[in-house]
Amino acid sequence: xxxxxxxxxxxxxxxxxxxxxxxxxxxxxxxxxxxxxxxxxxxxxxxxxxxxxxxxxxxxxxxxxxxxxxxxxxxxxxxxxxxxxxxxxxxxxxxxxxxxxxxxxxxxxxxxxxxxxxxxxxxxxxxxxxxxxxxxxxxxxxxxxxxxxxxxxxxxxxxxxxxxxxxxxxxxxxxxxxxxxxxxxxxxxxxxxxxxxxxxxxxxxxxxxxxxxxxxxxxxxxxxxxxxxxxxxxxxxxxxxxxxxxxxxxxxxxxxxxxxxxxxxxxxxxxxxxxxxxxxx
Amino acid sequence: xxxxxxxxxxxxxxxxxxxxxxxxxxxxxxxxxxxxxxxxxxxxxxxxxxxxxxxxxxxxxxxxxxxxxxxxxxxxxxxxxxxxxxxxxxxxxxxxxxxxxxxxxxxxxxxxxxxxxxxxxxxxxxxxxxxxxxxxxxxxxxxxxxxxxxxxxxxxxxxxxxxxxxxxxxxxxxxxxxxxxxxxxxxxxxxxxxxxxxxxxxxxxxxxxxxxxxxxxxxxxxxxxxxxxxxxxxxxxxxxxxxxxxxxxxxxxxxxxxxxxx
Numbered sequence: 001x002x003x004x005x006x007x008x009x010x011x012x013x014x015x016x017x018x019x020x021x022x023x024x025x026x027x028x029x030x031x032x033x034x035x036x037x038x039x040x041x042x043x044x045x046x047x048x049x050x051x052x053x054x055x056x057x058x059x060x061x062x063x064x065x066x067x068x069x070x071x072x073x074x075x076x077x078x079x080x081x082x083x084x085x086x087x088x089x090x091x092x093x094x095x096x097x098x099x100x101x102x103x104x105x106x107x108x109x110x111x112x113x114x115x116x117x118x119x120x121x122x123x124x125x126x127x128x129x130x131x132x133x134x135x136x137x138x139x140x141x142x143x144x145x146x147x148x149x150x151x152x153x154x155x156x157x158x159x160x161x162x163x164x165x166x167x168x169x170x171x172x173x174x175x176x177x178x179x180x181x182x183x184x185x186x187x188x189x190x191x192x193x194x195x196x197x198x199x200x201x202x203x204x205x206x207x208x209x210x211x212x213x214x215x216x217x218x219x220x221x222x223x224x225x226x227x228x229x230x231x232x233x234x235x236x237x238x239x240x241x242x243x244x245x246x247x248x249x250x251x252x253x254x255x256x257x258x259x260x261x262x263x264x265x266x267x268x269x270x271x272x273x274x275x276x277x278x279x280x281x
Numbered sequence: 282x283x284x285x286x287x288x289x290x291x292x293x294x295x296x297x298x299x300x301x302x303x304x305x306x307x308x309x310x311x312x313x314x315x316x317x318x319x320x321x322x323x324x325x326x327x328x329x330x331x332x333x334x335x336x337x338x339x340x341x342x343x344x345x346x347x348x349x350x351x352x353x354x355x356x357x358x359x360x361x362x363x364x365x366x367x368x369x370x371x372x373x374x375x376x377x378x379x380x381x382x383x384x385x386x387x388x389x390x391x392x393x394x395x396x397x398x399x400x401x402x403x404x405x406x407x408x409x410x411x412x413x414x415x416x417x418x419x420x421x422x423x424x425x426x427x428x429x430x431x432x433x434x435x436x437x438x439x440x441x442x443x444x445x446x447x448x449x450x451x452x453x454x455x456x457x458x459x460x461x462x463x464x465x466x467x468x469x470x471x472x473x474x475x476x477x478x479x480x481x482x483x484x485x486x487x488x489x490x491x492x493x494x495x496x497x498x499x500x501x502x503x504x505x506x507x508x509x510x511x512x513x514x515x516x517x518x519x520x521x522x523x524x525x526x527x528x529x530x531x532x533x534x535x536x537x538x539x540x541x542x543x
Contacts, residue, residue: 177454211409
């Protein structure tokens with residue numbers, strides 16, 4: 001009887017907390033981890049580098065947060081900011097969409113690049129942002145990445161690229177496809193110059209980015225559980241007419257098949273990058 | 282062939298009876314010897330390659346091979362290469378560089394194959410590596426889109442000094458059907474997509490993506506194949522001779538600039 005009563009009180013309390021959390025979620029203080037379904041206080045999540053404290057799921061990061069996590073404070077000098085989206089196909093509604101995204105995301109394009117220091121080591125860093133049209137690569141992204149590579153060559157600096165991308169940007173058609181050739185040719189020059197290129201694949205890295213600079217690192221790292229592939233899972237399932245096994249195209253799957261060097265948790269990422277740069281001096 | 286729509290060109294580019302890579306290779310070159318395998322995993326029948334001569338000049342030829350009927354298409358995987366196909370192409374291109382042979386590639390694919398095995402064996406890596414390596418090969422490379430040039434699967438053998446299209450060929454980021462289903466959420470709007478995507482030889486020349494267009498007879502290349510072969514052979518020969526005059530440094534510099542400016 002007493003137990004029943006306690007249970008009831010607990011239920012009541014739980015309900016109250018739930019309601020409170022729901023109310024807080026309404027004002028955006030909480031997020032739900034889509035992996036373990038745990039409700040997490042946003043502030044706590046951010047302090048934990050946007051990794052779920054309960055299950056370790058690595059949430060997707062904006063370029064701004066990523067740069068803050070990786071770069072020594074106050075050392076990031078942006079390059080290529082003047083390179084903005086053009087509309088080579090005159091595709092209806094495209095530029096308007098870009099304007100809306102700029103306003104919403106407060107960034108100009110799907111990659112931010114700069115010269116910076118990481119634990120005191122100078123490097124060129126390019127960080128893609130999945131909030132901007134799924135990190136897709138059109139002219140501006142390809143041009144900024146190429147500029148970053150050329151800046152690394154000119155200044156004899158190592159290059160670090162954080163990839164996140166749905167692939168080539170459809171709205172720019174063939175021009176997007178050609179960015180794969182442009183960036184890869186620039187990477188070839190970087191290699192010829194004997195400079196170190198570290199590619200880091202985050203969730204998701206697919207399509208034309210996987211099939212160009214993302215796969216060309218001297219060393220390729222990935223975040224845990226990141227989806228990495230050329231064709232998207234849906235396209236493969238439609239082609240083979242069956243469901244893909246759990247974990248297909250995950251970072252762990254790529255490691256097992258020999259396509260990446262190491263999976264690195266976010267908390268260890270900065271130190272790992274710095275160490276690898278030092279080992280290539 | 283003046284007033285034909287982008288979609289009509291898509292249909293011409295995909296015609297079963299349209300000449301395929303092997304038809305061009307056998308009729309343009311002499312002494313073709315097909316070479317097989319990527320030395321790692323398998324021989325991909327969606328990509329063919331080998332050595333041949335052109336007016337006595339030894340060359341390496343590579344092509345994406347579609348079939349002309351259902352049986353051939355199944356054997357050729359509808360011209361959709363797996364990673365081993367791209368790795369075979371790269372092996373043959375590296376070999377060409379070693380023996381100073383110009384490279385001619387024939388592009389005709391609906392795209393790289395999106396299968397489980399392809400992903401397990403690194404389709405993305407295979408394409409990326411080809412693109413990067415082709416940008417640095419120290420021999421002339423001429424790339425000809427003869428039918429359908431779709432996505433990274435086409436680009437993986439299309440980085441060169443001259444990018445040329447047959448008049449009714451198409452070259453695009455993905456199929457008009459795929460484009461329509463992503464951007465218009467309706468695959469049946471493929472005709473509209475084809476128009477807006479700018480995928481015809483004429484559009485791509487205007488955009489500065491390709492260098493030249495080889496004319497086709499009315500109804501497509503098969504209607505007067507001899508004439509197309511003759512023009513193409515002349516075109517390849519003229520450009521090889523011109524490109525062979527360049528120093529290796531200049532050749533690579535020009536190739537870099539070609540993609541750098543897009």
